[in-house]
Every structure is written in C-alpha cells, then in structure tokens.
Amino acid sequence: MTASRSATPTPHDLAGHWRLVRFVYRWPDGRELAPLGDAAGQLCYLLDDDAAPGRMAVQVVARDRPPFDMTSEASLAAHFRSGFAYGGQWTLEGDQVHHDVDLASLVFWEDTRLTRTVRLQDDRLTLTTDQPSPQLPEGGYVTILEWVR
Template sequence: MSDPVLPTPEALAGAWRLQRFVYRWPDGRERAPLGEAAGQLLYQLDDVGRPGRMAVQVVARQRPPLDLGSDASLAAHFQSGFAYGGDWSLSGRAVHHDVDIASLPFWEGARLTREVTLEADRLVLATDAPSPQLPEGGYTTILEWTRDAL
C-alpha cells in the first residue's frame, strides 16, 4: 500500500464499495454491528469540481425474511442498516456530511464528520461519535471502502 494522501474532492469523487464495518475499542476489540455488511458510498462533484452531493447505504447481508404483518419483523429490518444523503465538504483530513435525508430521522439536519484515510483505491472513514446502535460510545466506528469500478 502507498502512503496515505491528503484527500481532495477529486480523489474522493466516485463510487465506493463497503469492505468492512466495525466498532473498535482502544484495547483492539472489534464488533461488527451488522455482522457481514454490504454498502455503497457515492461522492459527486458540482459543475465546477467542488464537493457536491453524497449518498451512503449500509445493510446487513444476512436478514430474515420480511413479514409485513409483524411489527417485530419490521423493526428488525429497520435496525439492519442505514442510509443518508446530503451535501459534503472537506476540511483537511475530515469529510463532513451535511445530511438532509436519512433512514434515521434524527440524522436529518446533522453534520456527520468522518476522519479520512485515503490510500490509492482504499478509503477508510472513522469517527469516535457514538452510534445509534451502541450509544454509550467509547469506541471508533470504522468503515473501509474500495473504489468501485463502474
């Protein structure tokens, strides 16, 4: 792998495929909150090459059959992933997602900031902000992506 580079809008623009989604504690322990997960991340540039729109979707690969007549089944499916979109911007090694639509309503209107590590076609987004699935915090959320060849 090459050395991490300072991210630029051009370097982040495009489609990314999720490789790994984990919570990591300072002692090295990890937990995959969705088990094996799948996801896609899109960063678009505006007409003059500046950050424009972004969208992300992450889901558990293993989900039980959906029973539309069961509140428990509907709740389990709601908890098996997340999606949001909005504008994005860069500030040094931080990417900011200014969310205007989300599967979790309390993310709407929020700025979600992620630390960026970019090495060739590998992107890692990390945050120590607590996740809705594990609100007590104390860990870093890590999402590892590879560039998706369209």
C-alpha cells in the first residue's frame, strides 16, 4: 500500500530503501539552509519478523567533499563534518518514527531516541524534527529530510 497525505503510514509503508533528495533547515520566516550543500544519502528500514520494531540505518554526506589527506588533521575534521550516520532499532507510533540509536558517527547520539514526524505521499517520504542539530545547536528551525524510493 502507498500512503497518501491523509493516511497514517504503517511500518510496511516505510520498510525498504530510500534515497535522499533534499536536506535543509527551515526557519519560520521560510528561509532555508542546506547544511551540507548538495547532499546524498540512504535510509533503510528493515522489519523484524514482518513487524516493527525493526532495524534502521541512515547515512547522509555532502556530495562536494575535498580530496582526503590522511596526514592532515584539518582534512580529517572536514570529512568528519561532511556527513553523519547512525543505526539502531525503529518503531512507528502514528505519524512519529522513533530511531533508538545504538551506533552513530556522533557519539552523543548513541543510546538516545531521535524522533521524526513522518509524512508519506506516494513514494516520497518526508521526515522532520524541530530538535536542534549538532551543526546548528541554537535551534529555531525545522530539519527536513526528503527521501524517494
């Protein structure tokens, strides 16, 4: 089943592989910032025994990264800041998906729950949160990640 704008998604609607098409922060005045510039990413929701909770993994990276120099601390830092990844268990409650993180590129995400509001229309999945991001910890914006199958 493909969920529409008015339908509440099911775990089966989310299960599978998704490709990132958009990652932005949006402020109430409509201003947007793409924190990684042109970004690429993949999100995978797996179901255990055909039902949630299941396992999930996500990775998002900037497409435009400089060449990597293993001997340069600055290069290491730039590459670390150019993306993020995490994985863990996931559950769906209404229009909220919970990512219970057990492994992450950012250690402070480990053993935490990251909750995202879900909107599913046709084969486009939009996940949003107003939790501040490590790239911009002052908050005041909504993080929007749009995915397609």
